[in-house]
Structure formats: C-alpha cells, structure tokens
Amino acid sequence: MATKKLILNAVLLSSCCLPLFAQEALNFKVLNQSPVVNADSTATFIISAPAATKVAISGLTAEPLAMNRDADGKWVLTTPKLAPNLYTYSIDIDGVRTVDPSNVYTARDISSLSNILIMPGGNADLYAVRDVPHGSVSKVWYNSPSLDMSRRMTVYTPAGYEDSKEKKYPVLYLLHGMGGDEDAWNELGRASVILDNLIAEGKVEPMIVVMPNGNAEKAAAPGYTGEGMYIPDGSFSKAQAGKFENSFNDIVNYVDSHYRTIADKDHRAIAGLSMGGGHSWRISLSNPDEFGYVGLFSAAVRWNGTGGIDETEDLIVPLKRQFSNPPSLYWIGIGKDDFLYNLNEDYRKLLDKNSIPYEYHESAGGHTWSNWRDYLTIFLPRLFKGK
C-alpha cells in the first residue's frame, strides 16, 4: 500500500510543474523589488512613473521625501536613517496620493489605504510576524439585543487555545478610535502579531483579545455589511452617544458564553485608544465589578465640550465607587503633543485630588498609531498578574 502510493505520486508529479501563466488582471511579474530595507536603517524605493514630473513619499519623515529620477527614468530614493517602527506611507505622484505599486502590504484607515513598511529593531520587532506559535484571528458575528443587531468583531485566541477543551483564559477587550472599526486594532495596531510575539517571549499571559466595533450605528466595518462598500467617513452621529457603552454587556455575555473565559474581574481587562479610551473609561466606571485592568490610551475621557473635564458629583461618586474595590491596574498613556493632553492632565489632577491611584505613561509624539502600538506593548505584560 505504501509502495503503491509512492509510485502513484511519483507518476502524478508532472501536473505540479505548470509553467507560469497569466490569469485575470493578475500580475505574476514583480514590478520592482521595493522597498528594500537596508542594513544601515535606511530604505530604498524604486517607482516606475515615466511621465511624472514630481514623485514623493509621505509618512516616513516629518516632511514628504522627494524622489529622484534616475538614468533609466525610474524614480528612486534612499531614505535617511529611520527609527525602528512600523510606518504607514503613501506615494504622491504629480499630486495623486496613491499606494506604492511595488508594495502589496497595505492597511485601511477610514477612507484611505496606506502602505506598510517595518524598519526593524526595538519595539518594531514586535510588529513583525516571526516564527513563533501563532494564535487564531477570527471575524465573528455576535447578537446584540441592546442594539437589535448582529454585529461583527475580531477575536484573537492565543496559540494552543484550539488544542484544549478545558483550559480557560483571561480576556482583554480592546477598543478602537473614532476613525476605526473592528479591523483597526488588528491591522494598524498589529494586535495579534504583538500578542503572538510577547506570549512567545513569556512576557505576556496567553489571553483572548476581543476587538469589537465601537460605532453603534454600524454592524461592521465598511464593506462587510448590507450597506455594501460604502465610503467610510469616520463621522459618528450624536444619536449614538452612549449606545455602544450601554450595549457592551452583550459583547461580554457573548464572549463568556462562546469562549473558554475566566469570567471574573481579575481576568477581564478593557483598554482603548482615543474614543475607545473614552469607551473603556466609561464602561469600567459603569461596571465597577467587571474590569480588573483598565487602559486609557490617548483617551477621550469625559469632555466638557470645550477641552476640559466636567468635574461634578455625578463623576466623583461613581469613580469613588469604582475605586472602593479598585482595579489591579488603571493605566493612562498619552503623548506630549496629543491634542487630548490637557484633557488627560485635567483628569489626572482630578484623580490625584480624590486620592485615586493610577499609573501614568507619558510619551513623545501625539495622537498616533505609533504611540498606541507602543502603549499596547507596555500594557499587555501588566495584565492578569495581580496588584
């Protein structure tokens, strides 16, 4: 039997060795090997744009980098040294913002696509896929009775989850900002890659990470609903204010009933960026017995409409209630140049005045994915390890 199979396979080999052939609108030919990351932390780009008069790359440096036309008519550029990071960049060809024709790695944010380039080193090595055990990433639909809607979310289960029928895991709920959706933390935030790498290094507890859609008026990211491929504009109507937070228990209930979770406060975390930081802030405030770890990344904490904190008893009372049995970690991170810096400063003063404990991480930079990825790598190792 074994011999027979071997013969069979040997004879059948030839259908494997088809010549390359063209398919519909397909391109087997590599345009340019570009970008190339060089050993000295620069990157070299080549773009064929024979008729262009001006080509530049945006997103790598503070100002766009102008490319130069070489003798063959190609546009080339070797960048200055770039700090280790994951960069999202685009190409400007005579005033048209587009993606790099030689780079198929893109991420969508709101209504635009950008290319991805990873300059290795430091934290950036956590953003690159490595040869480590990988968790699963699933797009899952859950029923939200509060919103009377079936809704899409991204769920990361760590390597090994599928191999057991018994082992239970803690859960992190990870919330996006106003321009995002259930794809954002995994695409631009590289959440599953960061988790895989930090778990493999033994620095982070294996956990389930749930990334829902924070826009209560949409079932899913653009292109994944019956609305079809509408153009996302990132705007949220006032009518939905509070709706997502009030429906949040639908998500927790779904997760606790469909995944092997440790369903208690000590094994449940919530964190988010910007609007999702505001969501995390309010959801943890409204549900003081549910979340033992809270992360506020560039968070839109309660806003008085003009840039400060609206400090009244109806804020102080629930805060004191939340901290009567405090979370194991209440973590605030923000960049010095963030437009929400003053708001967060006001909020910290309020916490200080009321003797409410928290940890504070102040970084350089502003309201950026670069900061949010970085905050995630700092926040994750702190989870589910007690006080």
Added chain:
Amino acid sequence: MATKKLILNAVLLSSCCLPLFAQEALNFKVLNQSPVVNADSTATFIISAPAATKVAISGLTAEPLAMNRDADGKWVLTTPKLAPNLYTYSIDIDGVRTVDPSNVYTARDISSLSNILIMPGGNADLYAVRDVPHGSVSKVWYNSPSLDMSRRMTVYTPAGYEDSKEKKYPVLYLLHGMGGDEDAWNELGRASVILDNLIAEGKVEPMIVVMPNGNAEKAAAPGYTGEGMYIPDGSFSKAQAGKFENSFNDIVNYVDSHYRTIADKDHRAIAGLSMGGGHSWRISLSNPDEFGYVGLFSAAVRWNGTGGIDETEDLIVPLKRQFSNPPSLYWIGIGKDDFLYNLNEDYRKLLDKNSIPYEYHESAGGHTWSNWRDYLTIFLPRLFKGK
C-alpha cells in the same frame, strides 16, 4: 440601580461627541464619491489627477477605458453598461498602474493589488455582503507533521456553528491556484460571502469550508510568516511537487479533531481551481474513500508536459479504484477560452472511454476568477445531498 445607571450614562454622553480630528497619516475626508454604480448598470468614476495627461481604467472591459478631464481638472468616466459581476480593476495614470485613490476596497493577488467593484444583478448579488446571518472567518494555524511546519489556513464556519456544542457539519476543502494562498478563495473568490448568501437562501447545506495554503514551501501568505513581507512572485519550485498533496491528511486530521465535523466520505468534499484543481484531482484519486464530492475548476489535471493527458495504466488503475465506489459528484467546469481547455477535453475523453461518470459544465471565458466564483455557486448547492 437601573435609574442610577441611566443618569450616569446621560451625564457621560458628551465625550462621545468629539469633533473630527486628524490622526497619523489618516484622512477623514472622503476624496471623491467614486465609483458610483448607476441604476442603468453603468458606473461613474472621478479621479483627481491634476497633472496627468492620460488616465485609464483597466479590468472592467476588454480594453482599458480612457477617462476624460472635466472643466475642474478632474478625470471622469461613466462606463458602458457592465454585466452583473464582481470586477477587479486598476487605474493607469500616465503609465503607472495603481489602485483607485477613492476606493478602499481592494484584493491582493500575487504581487498586485486591484480594486473591487460589484455591478449588482444575477450571480453578482451572491458576491455582495447582505443582511443575512454571517458565518465566522478565521485564520488558523495547524501543525503539519509531514511538512514539519506550522501552517496557516482560512476556515469558514457557518452562522450558528458557534451557538451549538453538539451539531456536526460536513466539510468542503477549497484549494487555490498557483498564484494564490490561503487568502485567495475568501478575498478574490468571495467564498464566505457566497456561502452566507446561499445558505440564507436555503440552497446550500451549512458546512465548514477549509481553505489551506497549497504552496508546500510556505507556511502562510506573504506577510504572515517569519519571512516577513516578501514580494510574492507566484512561482513554485519543482522540489515541492507532490508535497502538498502528500501532506493533505495533516489538514483533514486537524480539521476532524478541532471542529465538529461529520468525518466520513459522504460529508467531505474537495474542490479547487487550476493548480488547486490538480490538487483536488490527485488527492481524491489517492484517497478514494475520503471524498464524496469532487470539483475540478479549470483544473490542471495530470499533464504530460506538452499539453495533453499522460494516459497510462498507473492513471487508469487508481481511477477505476476511485470509481469502484464512486463519489456522489465528480464535477468538471471549464471555460471555452481556458488555456487548459484541451487538457480537460482529453481528460473527459479518457473518463468516457473508461465509462467513468462525471458532470460537465462548460462556460464562456477563460482562466478567470469570474468563472471560478460562478462555478462555486453552481457546485455548492450540489454538495452533501447524496446521489
């Protein structure tokens, strides 16, 4: 308690209503509402390319469509009537092939990105996300002892799968072509969307669909392995010939041990396109008791190296063995203009001569995703319904 929560939420609303704000390399502004699908089955495109001298759209029609510059300096075009379908198109701006800056819906194939446009009607309505119950789509890593590798695959579980702990499902293994990977059938093939829609219509049995990576030398699609974001070139080395097929039981074993499958021949199907059709052909041939349904889409069935079938006893013997207890369905589909048409014609003659039963679907067109999506919609309703 309920009252208190209500008050809390009302007071906390204001942080929801942030003005729009800029983020890193983000664009909240919609460039152009483009493309717009018109009621008369045309589509209108608007592209801002102020310095361009020639702009054209490829992929919608046999020849590229030249756009026209309007009075405002924008490039505009209303297409001729387009037949209902899912189109992948690109924009040529002065000789640079790029994606449409106004359309964030793209799919990668091999080394290029294209935009997606759906012209509704007919089968194309099966390719659009609708308000129906949605299955889950997961990127899962399985261990392949035969290849000594952990490998990535896409798994679709139908709506309702997550809500039961008991119900078991049949499985379709769906294999990509030489230029593809584990993302191809779901992105360009729209497999999960087609499944959701046909299951909701009651035409297709709820099933698990497993879409593995058929390139035995790669663990995963470009960008998802430790090799990083290499540029895919679609080429397969001869060294891997037969390896994927010989490792296929690793996939079946993983699926049967990790999902609620009905693990028998009557509830297991295999189908693929082009090279994946060749894989399906050989795997079902080598494992005659495992697959009750076989789909060969533009399939690279055994090739004699010059375009015909190599008809020898070591082909006929296993074929007769496979058909001694025949699959419930052995389905062959190909387009009249497909470069593998003659090969498939030779194969059908061989089947006829040996009185081996099959079903044959001949379509217009060639070696295209348009045909493969269409074949899938014809093949799926036939599965798991007996002879």
